[in-house]
Amino acid sequence: MSQELDRQEITIRYLLGDLTEEERSRLEEQYFLDDKEFERLEIAEDELTDKYVREELSAEDTRRFKKLLVSPGLSERVEVARLLLKRTALAPQAVTTPADVLVKSPQVGWWDRLFGPAAAIPAFRPAFAMSLIFLLLTTTALIFVWTKLRSESQRLAQEQQQREALRTQIAQEQARYRELQDKFEKTQQEKDEQAALAAAEYERRLAEAQQRSTSGIIYTVLLTPGSGSRGSGGGEIKDISIPRGASQVGLTLNVTHGPDEYIRYNASVRKIDSDKSLAAQNNLKPFSRGGRKYITFKVNADLLRAGTYNVDVAGVTASGQKPDFEDYPFRVRSR
Amino acid sequence: MTPRSLPKLPVGVPSLLNSSDSPSEPPASTEPDKKGGASPDKTKKPKEKWTLNQNALDQLLNCFSSDRDEAAVQYDLAYRKVVRYFEWRSIVRAEACADETMDRVARRITEGKQIDKPMAYIFGVAHHVFQEVLDDEKRAITLEDAPQEYLRRDPPEPVDPDVRLICFDRCLDELEVENRKLMLGYYEGEGREKIENRLELARKLKIPLNALRIRVHRIKRTLEDCIAQCLQTAAARNN
Numbered sequence: 001m002s003q004e005l006d007r008q009e010i011t012i013r014y015l016l017g018d019l020t021e022e023e024r025s026r027l028e029e030q031y032f033l034d035d036k037e038f039e040r041l042e043i044a045e046d047e048l049t050d051k052y053v054r055e056e057l058s059a060e061d062t063r064r065f066k067k068l069l070v071s072p073g074l075s076e077r078v079e080v081a082r083l084l085l086k087r088t089a090l091a092p093q094a095v096t097t098p099a100d101v102l103v104k105s106p107q108v109g110w111w112d113r114l115f116g117p118a119a120a121i122p123a124f125r126p127a128f129a130m131s132l133i134f135l136l137l138t139t140t141a142l143i144f145v146w147t148k149l150r151s152e153s154q155r156l157a158q159e160q161q162q163r164e165a166l167r168t169q170i171a172q173e174q175a176r177y178r179e180l181q182d183k184f185e186k187t188q189q190e191k192d193e194q195a196a197l198a199a200a201e202y203e204r205r206l207a208e209a210q211q212r213s214t215s216g217i218i219y220t221v222l223l224t225p226g227s228g229s230r231g232s233g234g235g236e237i238k239d240i241s242i243p244r245g246a247s248q249v250g251l252t253l254n255v256t257h258g259p260d261e262y263i264r265y266n267a268s269v270r271k272i273d274s275d276k277s278l279a280a281q282n283n284l285k286p287f288s289r290g291g292r293k294y295i296t297f298k299v300n301a302d303l304l305r306a307g308t309y310n311v312d313v314a315g316v317t318a319s320g321q322k323p324d325f326e327d328y329p330f331r332v333r334s335r
Numbered sequence: 336m337t338p339r340s341l342p343k344l345p346v347g348v349p350s351l352l353n354s355s356d357s358p359s360e361p362p363a364s365t366e367p368d369k370k371g372g373a374s375p376d377k378t379k380k381p382k383e384k385w386t387l388n389q390n391a392l393d394q395l396l397n398c399f400s401s402d403r404d405e406a407a408v409q410y411d412l413a414y415r416k417v418v419r420y421f422e423w424r425s426i427v428r429a430e431a432c433a434d435e436t437m438d439r440v441a442r443r444i445t446e447g448k449q450i451d452k453p454m455a456y457i458f459g460v461a462h463h464v465f466q467e468v469l470d471d472e473k474r475a476i477t478l479e480d481a482p483q484e485y486l487r488r489d490p491p492e493p494v495d496p497d498v499r500l501i502c503f504d505r506c507l508d509e510l511e512v513e514n515r516k517l518m519l520g521y522y523e524g525e526g527r528e529k530i531e532n533r534l535e536l537a538r539k540l541k542i543p544l545n546a547l548r549i550r551v552h553r554i555k556r557t558l559e560d561c562i563a564q565c566l567q568t569a570a571a572r573n574n
Contacts, residue, residue, distance in 0.1 A: 015423060025462070032416055032458035042419070043552045050522065071422040071429045076566075080559055083503045088523045 011044040016064040045074075049081045219243055219301065220250040223311065225257070225326040237308060237329045248298045253313060253328050256292040262315030265295050266322060272308040272329060279303060283316060304332050391441040398444055398453050413437075413454060417461050426468055436461045502565035506558050514554045521551045 013019050014027050031038040051057050052065050069075050221240050242249060255265060268280035281297040288294075295313075311328035399409035417436050421429035439460050440453075450456045507515060517536065524532045537547040 017425070028420060028462075029455070029458055032420075032454045033452075035412065038412075038416055038419075039549065039552065041423075042556070043548050045419075045423075046552055046555060047548075054525065056526075067425050068423065070425050070427045073418060073429055074422045076563065077559060079499060080503065080555075080562060083500060084518075084522050084555075087503075087507070088519050 007040075008044065011041055012048065015041070015045055015048055015068070016061055017067060018064065045077075046081075049078050050085075053078060053081045053085050217243065217246040218248045218250050218298065219246040220252060221330065222252045222254070223328040223330055224254045226310075226329045237331050239331045239333050241333045242301055242304060246301045249301050249304055250296060250298050251311060251328075252294050252296040253311060254292060255286055255295055255313070255325070258286070258293065258315060258325055261317050262286075262325065263318055264316035265325065266314045266316060267295065267297055268312045269299055269303075269309055270312065272310050278309075306332050306334055308332075385438070385442050387438050387441055391445045394444045395437070395441040398450050409453075413457050416454075417457060420458075420461050421465065424465060426465070432464050432468060433461075436464050439464070498569050499562070499566065502562045502569065503558075506561035506565060509561060510554065510558060514557075518551055518554045518558070521547070 010019070010023070010027065014024060019027070031041055048057070048065060052062065055062075057065060069078060219240075219242050221238070223238060226236065240249075251267075251269075253265075253267065255262075258265070264283045264285060266280070266282040267284055268277045270277050279299045284295040284297055286293045286295050308329065308331045311330070313325045313328060314322045315325040316322050396403065396406040396410060399413070400406040414433055414437060417433040418429050421432045426432055436457065440450075440457055443460075444450060510518070517540075520536055521533060523529065533544060533547065537544045540547065540550075542550070
């Protein structure tokens, strides 16, 4: 630090011409060989100059510094330092905007500068004027072309905008069309479904009506087993009278006394004196009612003419065996 | 100082000393000639004036670096050092002396001089030029009993303060915003306030105060170069 201060002191003394010739030469040689040393000297000169313009130097140092001002270069730097001081002393808003030197400095007007006697070389004046006219013409042409291009560009932009608007409109219409089409298809589908349902219902009802018309009346008969075992021949036989118009006879057989192992029953109707089966139905599932078990099946009424008939019933076990179970004889008296 | 980039050819910098062919040029070594002709041989028949040409300039630049851009940077720095050397020694025509110095170096190179350390050699030549200026001044004072102000003859035309102000404002405006703020902030305030400002700036930038000084100095140098260029352009236009 102290060494640095010494160096600064020597530098200041050098600039103020206060060193011996030998010391001077040594320092000069040093800054010729060392760029940093040279910059240090320049900075010291800046500081001295600043102090000088601020009148912060002692009277003796001021006198010595003034000796240096014989050189226009250094004098100019002092003037710059003065301006810098003025500028920093001014409030920021007071700083004037830099202006063109040529506009402010001379008393000669710009027209005279270009074309008047103050122009540099009179011989060049016409050429200069022509150049200026050419420049003006070129500028005018450029402005015209630029304006034309600008209007063309604006027109194109407008067209582009219109095209975009149309494109958007088309897209919207297409979307609307698709939406309507979907809606129409959906409605059509619903209509078809409703029509199909209606047709199905109509067919169902028609079938029912046909069935009703063809099936006629079902005559139901409850049969109990005959007394004794099958083939015994004796026992009570139930008499039934099938009414006219009955198309079917519903036979309901009491199988309450059947063992539990009989999960289904096979039933077959035959004439009492014949082995030929007139109607048969297998795997009849028994149903319960009032604590009793029954099976039921239908026989075409046309098959049952006046006469004695028997319903042979066999049980069906889980293992598939079909042992005989019971006979249910009945007598048809009239039709 | 008007920024002098690479000299335009043919330069033929007018020698205020008329000593471009002086016998006091440095010897073959990079050390300056201590015995050299501090008093020029006035009886010697004047030779034709040597001027800088493309070949000499190329050789001078090659002496700094084989890379052309780097060489140009080094040349500018060397030239600035020479100008400062004369300025800090209170020489009125510092730039003319610097031109003379650089021309002499270039000439010596074209004559076959091998220079290993160009900066040291340039310093030697500059020192000789300075000695010659001193001799001329002494002679003028002795012979003509001229006052001290004689040394300040032919001062450059004063710059119109309005033009300078305009150039200053314009160049200030051309600086990057951050750099402008930094420089104005650096020079703001007086006495203790100024010191506090600078410490605060360094703290904000997280750099040491010395680094801040260097940064501001470089910005200021850019500003000064811009102003010099602007003034030169304005002067050329007004002429």
